[in-house]
Amino acid sequence: MNVILVSNSLAKTRSITLSGWHISFLALMLLGLMLGAAFTLQYALVRFAPEGLGDGMRAFLSKIQSAEQQKQQSYLHSSLDAMAARVGQMQAQMQRLDALGTRLAKLTGMKPDEFRFDQPPAQGGPLITLPAQEMSVSSLDQQLSKLTQVVSDRSDKLQALETMLLQNQLSSRLLPSIAPIDDGWYSSNFGWRIDPFTGTNAMHEGVDYMVPTGTPVHASAGGVVAYASYHAQYGNMVEIDHGNDIVTRYAHASRLLVKVGQVVRRGEKIAVVGSTGRSTGSHLHFEVRYKGNAQNPVRFLQKAAG
Numbered sequence: 099m100n101v102i103l104v105s106n107s108l109a110k111t112r113s114i115t116l117s118g119w120h121i122s123f124l125a126l127m128l129l130g131l132m133l134g135a136a137f138t139l140q141y142a143l144v145r146f147a148p149e150g151l152g153d154g155m156r157a158f159l160s161k162i163q164s165a166e167q168q169k170q171q172s173y174l175h176s177s178l179d180a181m182a183a184r185v186g187q188m189q190a191q192m193q194r195l196d197a198l199g200t201r202l203a204k205l206t207g208m209k210p211d212e213f214r215f216d217q218p219p220a221q222g223g224p225l226i227t228l229p230a231q232e233m234s235v236s237s238l239d240q241q242l243s244k245l246t247q248v249v250s251d252r253s254d255k256l257q258a259l260e261t262m263l264l265q266n267q268l269s270s271r272l273l274p275s276i277a278p279i280d281d282g283w284y285s286s287n288f289g290w291r292i293d294p295f296t297g298t299n300a301m302h303e304g305v306d307y308m309v310p311t312g313t314p315v316h317a318s319a320g321g322v323v324a325y326a327s328y329h330a331q332y333g334n335m336v337e338i339d340h341g342n343d344i345v346t347r348y349a350h351a352s353r354l355l356v357k358v359g360q361v362v363r364r365g366e367k368i369a370v371v372g373s374t375g376r377s378t379g380s381h382l383h384f385e386v387r388y389k390g391n392a393q394n395p396v397r398f399l400q401k402a403a404g
Contacts, residue, residue, distance in 0.1 A: 303392035304385035333375020
């Protein structure tokens with residue numbers, strides 16, 4: 099664009115060439131000046147001369163203020179609704195955590211009075227006041243988000259802990275933990291002894307309970323019956339597989355009450371005491387084996403007779 103300047107004081111005309119960049123810059127400056135003037139005028143009218151405004155201008159400004167207040171109220175209500183929804187979710191999560199905490203307390207053997215998850219914890223102490231700090235909607239929303247993440251993280255960890263406790267509890271039920279005889283005493287312990295038939299030193303791979311014929315024999319732990327038949331050495335014998343390479347044997351029974359493949363629970367009646375096989379009298383021979391090797395049953399038992 100070429101601009102030609104003509105003046106009486108000039109001997110000849112002058113020509114100014116404006117590029118597109120110059121024109122855009124001038125337009126932006128003009129727009130900025132107009133906006134600044136408009137804001138300045140509006141501020142002056144509202145701040146310094148509200149009583150001098152006409153009815154039309156007052157209505158226009160009031161309409162603008164009302165629209166702005168409605169926007170703010172709408173934003174505030176939407177923010178409060180969102181935070182209320184989050185609070186509701188957190189309350190539901192806290193109820194689940196309370197139930198989970200109660201289950202964990204029972205699994206760990208805690209007394210019900212030690213942890214009351216359905217009641218707030220007892221609190222107290224001297225009153226110390228601090229200057230009040232204002233909290234905006236955005237900062238409150240951030241705090242709720244952080245708290246939601248913390249609650250979710252604690253819930254995941256507590257659920258993992260519950261799974262581990264349940265697994266440990268299940269594993270303990272599959273370990274030989276109760277004596278197979280309710281009342282009795284050891285006539286022969288685990289270890290080296292004088293063999294009653296040969297009179298030589300021999301290894302005794304179990305413990306013998308000296309009890310009358312007909313005394314019930316119970317499974318020391320839950321498992322699957324792997325053997326239930328007559329054996330030349332053990333007589334009528336039951337062998338239970340408890341998993342994890344742990345097996346228990348119950349020998350010299352007069353009668354067997356289970357079959358191979360049957361699932362038995364801890365404490366279930368599986369046989370009746372007798373004196374079959376290589377035996378000198380009525381008793382129960384009880385063995386615990388790990389990976390095929392004989393272990394001292396007394397180490398596994400919670401209740402040891404004798």
